[in-house]
Amino acid sequence: xxxxxxxxxxxxxxxxxxxxxxxxxxxxxxxxxxxxxxxxxxxxxxxxxxxxxxxxxxxxxxxxxxxxxxxxxxxxxxxxxxxxxxxxxxxxxxxxxxxxxxxxxxxxxxxxxxxxxxxxxxxxxxxxxxxxxxxxxxxxxxxxxxxxxxxxxxxxxxxxxxxxxxxxxxxxxxxxxxxxxxxxxxxxxxxxxxxxxxxxxxxxxxxxxxxxxxxxxxxxxxxxxxxxxxxxxxxxxxxxxxxxxxxxxxxxxxxxxxxxxxxxx
Amino acid sequence: xxxxxxxxxxxxxxxxxxxxxxxxxxxxxxxxxxxxxxxxxxxxxxxxxxxxxxxxxxxxxxxxxxxxxxxxxxxxxxxxxxxxxxxxxxxxxxxxxxxxxxxxxxxxxxxxxxxxxxxxxxxxxxxxxxxxxxxxxxxxxxxxxxxxxxxxxxxxxxxxxxxxxxxxxxxxxxxxxxxxxxxxxxxxxxxxxxxxxxxxxxxxxxxxxxxxxxxxxxxxxxxxxxxxxxxxxxxxxxxxxxxxxxxxxxxxxxxxxxxxxxxxxxxxxxxxxxxxxxxxxxxxxxxxxxxxxxxxxxxxxxxxxxxxxxxxxxxxxxxxxxxxxxxxxxxxxxxxxxxxxxxxxxxxxxxxxxxxxxxxxxxxxxxxxxxxxxxxxxxxxxxxxxxxxxxxxxxxxxxxxxxxxxxxxxxxxxxxxxxxxxxxxxxxxxxxxxxxxxxxxxxxxxxxxxxxxxxxxxxxxxxxxxxxxxxxxxxxxxxxxxxxxxxxxxxxxxxxxxxxxxxxxxxxxxxxxxxxxxxxxxxxxxxxxxxxxxxxxx
Numbered sequence: 001x002x003x004x005x006x007x008x009x010x011x012x013x014x015x016x017x018x019x020x021x022x023x024x025x026x027x028x029x030x031x032x033x034x035x036x037x038x039x040x041x042x043x044x045x046x047x048x049x050x051x052x053x054x055x056x057x058x059x060x061x062x063x064x065x066x067x068x069x070x071x072x073x074x075x076x077x078x079x080x081x082x083x084x085x086x087x088x089x090x091x092x093x094x095x096x097x098x099x100x101x102x103x104x105x106x107x108x109x110x111x112x113x114x115x116x117x118x119x120x121x122x123x124x125x126x127x128x129x130x131x132x133x134x135x136x137x138x139x140x141x142x143x144x145x146x147x148x149x150x151x152x153x154x155x156x157x158x159x160x161x162x163x164x165x166x167x168x169x170x171x172x173x174x175x176x177x178x179x180x181x182x183x184x185x186x187x188x189x190x191x192x193x194x195x196x197x198x199x200x201x202x203x204x205x206x207x208x209x210x211x212x213x214x215x216x217x218x219x220x221x222x223x224x225x226x227x228x229x230x231x232x233x234x235x236x237x238x239x240x241x242x243x244x245x246x247x248x249x250x251x252x253x254x255x256x257x258x259x260x261x262x263x264x265x
Numbered sequence: 266x267x268x269x270x271x272x273x274x275x276x277x278x279x280x281x282x283x284x285x286x287x288x289x290x291x292x293x294x295x296x297x298x299x300x301x302x303x304x305x306x307x308x309x310x311x312x313x314x315x316x317x318x319x320x321x322x323x324x325x326x327x328x329x330x331x332x333x334x335x336x337x338x339x340x341x342x343x344x345x346x347x348x349x350x351x352x353x354x355x356x357x358x359x360x361x362x363x364x365x366x367x368x369x370x371x372x373x374x375x376x377x378x379x380x381x382x383x384x385x386x387x388x389x390x391x392x393x394x395x396x397x398x399x400x401x402x403x404x405x406x407x408x409x410x411x412x413x414x415x416x417x418x419x420x421x422x423x424x425x426x427x428x429x430x431x432x433x434x435x436x437x438x439x440x441x442x443x444x445x446x447x448x449x450x451x452x453x454x455x456x457x458x459x460x461x462x463x464x465x466x467x468x469x470x471x472x473x474x475x476x477x478x479x480x481x482x483x484x485x486x487x488x489x490x491x492x493x494x495x496x497x498x499x500x501x502x503x504x505x506x507x508x509x510x511x512x513x514x515x516x517x518x519x520x521x522x523x524x525x526x527x528x529x530x531x532x533x534x535x536x537x538x539x540x541x542x543x544x545x546x547x548x549x550x551x552x553x554x555x556x557x558x559x560x561x562x563x564x565x566x567x568x569x570x571x572x573x574x575x576x577x578x579x580x581x582x583x584x585x586x587x588x589x590x591x592x593x594x595x596x597x598x599x600x601x602x603x604x605x606x607x608x609x610x611x612x613x614x615x616x617x618x619x620x621x622x623x624x625x626x627x628x629x630x631x632x633x634x635x636x637x638x639x640x641x642x643x644x645x646x647x648x649x650x651x652x653x654x655x656x657x658x659x660x661x662x663x664x665x666x667x668x669x670x671x672x673x674x675x676x677x678x679x680x681x682x683x684x685x686x687x688x689x690x691x692x693x694x695x696x697x698x699x700x701x702x703x704x705x706x707x708x709x710x711x712x713x714x715x716x717x718x719x720x721x722x723x724x725x726x727x728x729x730x731x732x733x734x735x736x737x738x739x740x741x742x743x744x745x746x747x748x749x750x751x752x753x754x755x756x757x758x759x760x761x762x763x764x765x766x767x768x769x770x771x772x773x774x775x776x777x778x779x780x781x782x783x784x785x786x787x788x789x790x791x792x793x794x795x796x797x798x799x800x801x802x803x
Contacts, residue, residue, distance in 0.1 A: 075789060075793075078785065078786050078789035078790065079786075079789050079790045079793045087786065090782065091779065091782050091783065091786070094778055094782055095774075095775045095776075095778035095779040095782065096775065098774050098775060098777075098778040099771040099772065099774050099775035099778070100771070101774075102770050102771040102774040102775075103767070103770075103771040106766065106767045106770045106771070107763065107767050108728060108760070108761040108763060108764070108767065110533060110535070110728055110729065110730050110756075110758035110760075111533065111730070112532045112533050112730050112756045113649060113730055113756075157319060157330075158319075158330040160319070161319035161320065161329060161330045161331035162330050162331055162334060162621075162623070165319070165320075165331055165375075166334075166375070166564070166565070166567055166574070167567075169377060170316060170319070170320070170375075170377050171316070171377065171379070171382040173382070175377060176375075176377075177374070177375045177376075177377070178564040178565065178567065180530070180562050180564075181562050181563060181564030181751070181752060181753070182564070182753050183532070183753045183754070210568075211653075212653060212658070222649060222651070222754075224568060224654070224753055226567070226568040226569065230569075230570065231570065231623075231624070247315070
């Protein structure tokens with residue numbers, strides 16, 4: 001560790017390690033908890049590094065001796081005759097870097113408008129389903145209290161495999177063989193943030209009305225989900241909803257839970 | 266302790282008994298833990314019924330409820346015929362072969378990979394269970410995999426030789442002269458079940474159902490894809506018509522026809538500003554070779570009736586250029602037929618017969634021809650709002666450019682819903698098209714002025730993100746009307762000519778940084794001089 005024997009080199013090493021950890025290390029954390037990862041945005045990296053730098057400066061200037069020691073290599077490069085090459089490199093490299101960063105900031109570039117997606121837009125109180133008014137608030141899946149659950153699930157499975165599978169996939173993970181063609185991507189029902197958070201009447205509304213029936217805050221039309229009321233009966237939709245919960249092992253949100261949470265707000 | 270209280274003889278006996286007991290218990294535990302084939306089959310059956318039967322059917326006959334909406338169909342396990350193997354043609358696959366397909370899925374088909382969904386034990390159990398559907402596994406000796414060496418390196422000479430072998434053993438008969446599946450035999454291809462079968466598009470290696478590496482390709486050349494028209498070429502090697510080195514060269518050549526990896530999907534298609542002059546007016550212009558191309562994956566229109574589950578066009582390459590006056594968009598895609606082509610009529614009829622038709626609609630066979638539609642919002646959109654990606658909606662119409670292989674114009678139209686197109690009047694048509702079909706590929710060029718006099722033509726402003734979506738039809742695959750391929754919205758961005766300020770700013774920043782640094786050095790040196798005169802200079 002002879003390399004790390006001066007405060008300047010130590011500070012430099014800390015900065016490099018911090019950069020590697022922030023830029024390359026952090027993206028590895030979410031998968032440990034089963035969450036999808038994404039690269040850390042450059043602005044965040046910059047912010048973290050500035051924080052680290054501030055901490056380092058506090059540390060090196062903490063006592064006079066270390067401060068002098070820290071400055072010495074900088075001072076040497078600036079003045080010592082035998083460091084002429086280092087000085088020249090510094091004089092060229094830093095301005096070139098500055099120019100490069102400036103170019104990156106001023107060159108014209110167009111990015112897609114950000115597409116925020118409201119995964120759980122507020123549902124309406126009632127909808128018109130195939131010509132009939134349907135109250136959503138308090139509505140339960142009628143098939144849960146009627147006939148054989150197993151038979152309904154069997155129907156739901158058929159409906160799912162014939163209609164939903166191309167996008168939402170065999171594993172109900174939103175990775176069907178057509179999923180790559182659609183933006184925004186089809187919903188992953190295995191994810192605890194999707195149907196497990198919703199009442200079955202909410203899911204019915206989303207299935208029946210699809211992308212075209214999204215309210216304004218759900219970014220109108222910005223979903224490839226069909227309005228299934230044009231293709232399926234109410235019973236078929238309720239059975240496929242049963243199947244979604246059954247196959248993923250999720251439980252729908254109950255109206256008691258929904259009510260309790262409303263009360264808290 | 267026992268030994269001490271009960272004497273040495275009793276101690277050894279007890280220890281022996283204990284050891285024997287432990288051994289028995291361990292043996293029992295091992296027997297219980299080791300998946301006996303019977304136990305694995307029971308577990309495999311449960312996994313199968315839950316996750317596989319929807320497509321492959323509870324009886325393993327490939328007749329699950331989803332099967333009729335897929336082509337190629339899900340595998341029928343009862344006949345014991347497997348495409349992706351490491352064994353010779355006509356032989357059963359090894360357990361590893363079956364497991365590999367379960368793990369990785371089959372790209373280009375509806376079969377996903379299961380390695381992230383099911384545990385290793387579940388997948389192993391599944392292999393055991395799948396084998397019970399066919400009597401051949403129980404009655405045949407364990408299949409022996411062929412010997413596959415590692416891939417030798419590639420070279421220019423090998424690619425040239427590979428191309429020769431491609432023609433020598435007549436790959437082009439089905440896969441076409443440039444590998445896009447447009448060979449003269451293509452329209453007649455069918456598998457053992459009599460279903461129409463597509464010769465793979467060799468320019469889309471990421472869609473190969475058995476994998477797209479050189480080793481994967483070589484293995485398929487050796488084993489064939491049993492049950493399909495793709496033969497094994499091992500017999501030609503055995504008969505010394507070609508060598509196995511030739512097959513490696515061929516594998517390298519086939520690999521070279523596709524990009525290195527699955528092309529990334531990028532949301533913004535940039536139309537570069539052509540500083541050197543006017544935009545090209547033909548699809549063949551060499552200038553296009555220099556223009557960045559963007560991959561747009563396409564899938565079947567399965568939102569509105571009549572839905573379409575067997576799209577032919579699985580993606581488009583999009584390129585765009587503008588010169589400040591004119592915008593040119595070039596769209597390139599693989600299509601094995603120049604529709605309408607009578608040679609393909611029967612194909613379309615067979616496709617219509619084999620596919621389920623859940624919605625009322627045309628099942629007539631071939632459509633009128635090939636078609637491509639590019640969509641933009643007809644009126645300016647704000648923020649995230651845009652028309653429905655299937656030709657707009659009542660509130661937000663879409664502005665369409667349509668090219669048809671069977672008739673000229675009208676190109677420009679407005680639509681408020683799929684199929685509800687209103688062509689603009691003949692004297693208001695401002696878009697020109699130019700199309701070339703060659704070796705299984707369409708290249709279609711659209712050109713329009715950035716601003717026109719037509720009041721229904723949205724202007725193309727430089728430096729903004731303009732929503733853009735696509736639809737494609739292959740008439741000879743039975744596609745027309747609502748039945749074709751679609752994409753959701755992308756964005757077209759017309760590059761701004763770089764303003765002078767963008768060049769000046771970095772130069773100024775460079776000069777400033779250099780000046781400051783120089784100042785710093787001088788000051789430090791002067792201070793040093795003051796402290797211990799005389800000293801050196803820069």
